[in-house]
Amino acid sequence: MQKWKILNEIDVSPSKWFPIKKHEIELPNGEIINDYFITTLGKVAMILPITTENEIVFVKQYKHGVGEILIELPAGFQQKDKTIEESALAELEEETGIKTQIENLVPIGKMSNTPTKSTHVTYGFLAANLEFNSIQSFDSTEEIELLKKSPAETIEMVKNGEIWTGDSVGLIMKAYLMFPELFN
Numbered sequence: 001m002q003k004w005k006i007l008n009e010i011d012v013s014p015s016k017w018f019p020i021k022k023h024e025i026e027l028p029n030g031e032i033i034n035d036y037f038i039t040t041l042g043k044v045a046m047i048l049p050i051t052t053e054n055e056i057v058f059v060k061q062y063k064h065g066v067g068e069i070l071i072e073l074p075a076g077f078q079q080k081d082k083t084i085e086e087s088a089l090a091e092l093e094e095e096t097g098i099k100t101q102i103e104n105l106v107p108i109g110k111m112s113n114t115p116t117k118s119t120h121v122t123y124g125f126l127a128a129n130l131e132f133n134s135i136q137s138f139d140s141t142e143e144i145e146l147l148k149k150s151p152a153e154t155i156e157m158v159k160n161g162e163i164w165t166g167d168s169v170g171l172i173m174k175a176y177l178m179f180p181e182l183f184n
Contacts (some may be wrong), residue, residue: 002028012037041120045088046075046167048108048175049098050128050182055148057130058163059095062143071147071157072168075122084123092127095144099134100127108174113166124171126179151183 005026013020019041024034049057058071076091078084085102093099108124138144149157157163158172176183 004028007032008034037117039118039120041077041118043078043084043087044075044120044122044167045078045084045091046073046122046124046171047088047092047105048073048124048126048171049092049096049130050126050151051098051130051132051148053148055150056154057096057098058147058149060145060147063165070165071163072165073171075167085125088123088125093134094137094139095142096146097132097134097136098130100130104128104130108171108178111167111170111174122167122171124167124174126175126182128182155183 006023007026008024010022011019012022018039020037020039023036023038024032025036026032051057057074059074060069060071062069074092074095076087076095078087079090082090085105088105089100089102104127106126106128108126111122111124112118112120113122114120136144154163154172155176158169163169163172
């Protein structure tokens with residue numbers, strides 16, 4: 001199996017909200033496709049935050065792409081001049097008012113929801129023993145309500161479809177499999 005070869009790339013939508021590039025590619029069999037479009041959204045940092053009271057903190061907010069109010073784990077795009085870990089910490093503080101240190105982040109792994117049409121990769125982290133110790137600071141497009149749920153309630157919310165975004169479900173389930181003791 002071989003990777004596809006990019007022969008040409010044109011930025012057809014320089015939007016910061018949804019950048020799109022048109023690729024001319026050569027498949028391993030020699031076939032040329034001159035109109036393969038992808039979005040270059042980039043890396044996202046997501047955290048599964050667990051408080052000292054053993055509650056998982058979620059953000060509830062409107063997501064325009066699906067036109068729904070969703071329950072998700074705190075997350076955001078990698079910030080300029082910050083590592084993915086530093087971005088995770090910044091997003092956690094901005095969205096929830098919880099500040100912690102890099103040493104408290106446990107990498108859970110990476111996930112991609114649309115690998116065929118996007119460069120978007122979510123990097124998941126777990127952080128425990130957290131307290132609300134800072135101030136929320138939303139982006140202009142954010143209106144966030146916080147929810148705190150027990151680990152058992154969280155698994156039930158995934159089962160019954162209350163939590164249904166791919167990266168939140170993926171991170172919760174990966175953490176559940178890697179650290180089952182946290183969900184008892």
